[in-house]
Amino acid sequence: MNMKRGPKIFIFFGTLIVGALFFMALFAPILAGMDPNEMDLKNRLIPPSFTHPFGTDENGSDVFSKIVYGARVSLMVAGSVVFLSASLGLLIGSFAGYKGGWVDLTLMRLIDVVYAFPGFLLALSLVAVLGPSLKNLIIAMSLTGWASFARLVRGEVLYLRQKEYVLSSRALGANPLREIVFHIWPNLFGILFVQATFAMAGVIIAESGLSFLGLGVPATTPSWGALLSSGRKVLFDAPYVSLSAGISIMVLVLGFNLLGDGLRDVFDPRRQLKG
């Protein structure tokens, strides 16, 4: 493989995987064919067959339908969390980087404090005190996720604000808001997008972990994490329950990681050599 083709292949396969799973999530009711929560106690733990491609779980629910609907939850939670934390990080990081001085110093200390907690454990504790629900899950993960975006944006703003074209726009009388929105932001969206792609992978893993522990999405919503948790109880007799949920998470995360790797090489040529 040569250097030029590397990122393209990564982007191609990343887009393919993410696109396919997005499609699956979008058309879940059509693709699933069955109600993911429908219990059929006569047909518990049936191995994969034509009617149940991934078998049935300990309640007789169709695992394939749960996987299809689970893609919805994973993508929706990850999309919301990454959108919220990236927006928050963009605003706070831009403000700190542009203002400088004590504003920057104070905000950086705040970022340091958020950074001082391992993200997963802070999100876990926040969900625990707020009470598990979809909304609280998204809030908790966004509250821990914005700091890394803010740190990245701040660094870029510090670097970009002294670029000649930004200085010349200021010399022409652009107000600070205009300067940031029209001259600085367009130049950092690439890097922000790369970070957001990797963050999607991270949030999907974290969300499935929280759901696995019973602290993520409510039990009535089909999710991959919850499926792994119920699959664990029947691991010996029905490994396909855990296997289908686990592989789904891995494939989706892999898709975002491939996409992120490929896009980083495109948007961040300074790091081109770092595979």
Added chain:
Amino acid sequence: MSGYILKRFLALIPVLLGVGTISFLLVHFIPGDPVDLILGDRASLEDKANLRASLNLDQPLTTQYLTYWKGLFQGDMGQSLRTHRPVAALIQERFPATFELALSAVVLALLIGVPAGALAGAKPYSTADMTGLGYGILGISLPAIFLAPVLIYVFSMKLDWFPVSERSGWDSLVLPALSLAVPLSAVILRICRASMLEVTGEDYIRTARSKGLSERKVYLVHALRNALIPVITIVGLQLGALLTGTVITETIFDWPGIGTLLLSAIQQRDYPVVQGCVLFIAVIYVTVNFLTDLAYGFANPRIRLQDS
């Protein structure tokens, strides 16, 4: 060097203050009355008043905050609501198990990641490199909630090589450590490969070659030593994360560490234990990161000279 250490150390103080404050506030984020949540609706008014007094919740917020810090300085993190034992003692009991698991995982990950990454970086785009890259990207995409059940199914249930769960002898350590080590080794491999690639383009490597050193010596003595510097940072950060208890791995393997202590406290609404665990976790994390910074500065004179 001492200036560098002092500067880093002083930067820790506001972070620790913030960490302590967040841990304190955590319990106050609970919507509604924590006492009702802990005791349930049917508890008598007297019981509620007693619990409120023992948690200091009847005091004004500022008094509570000051009492909290005073306690911390005396090593008092409060008492468990369920077992009535001091939180500090509970943490002290659980930490060795987490420490053992985290350290084994990091050592295992280094043993896999460094040689594989160095080899991949030394021969870019070779078959070895491609295999390494594949392992790298698959490894970082493998969540513990998936890897752990797979390991249990194959090595415990089918092959019966290792016990399914619970901490007993050394053999009970293998699977949990491995399930943490695989993703970490993938990260180390990627970093090590990238920095090896970067280092081999440096002038001092050309100098070493032109001196007539063997390729083996060039790579092992000159390239690898410098390529390992970025690995210090990532291993430090990851060790910090692992030492704080990996809730999921500890839960799956029934490992009596900090992670399972926190999770069971959450499930039992044992808020003093939750608060204590969160604080302990953050302090450990910050301290390990601080030591990592020092190690990085020690290994890379450019950093500490630039900073002081």
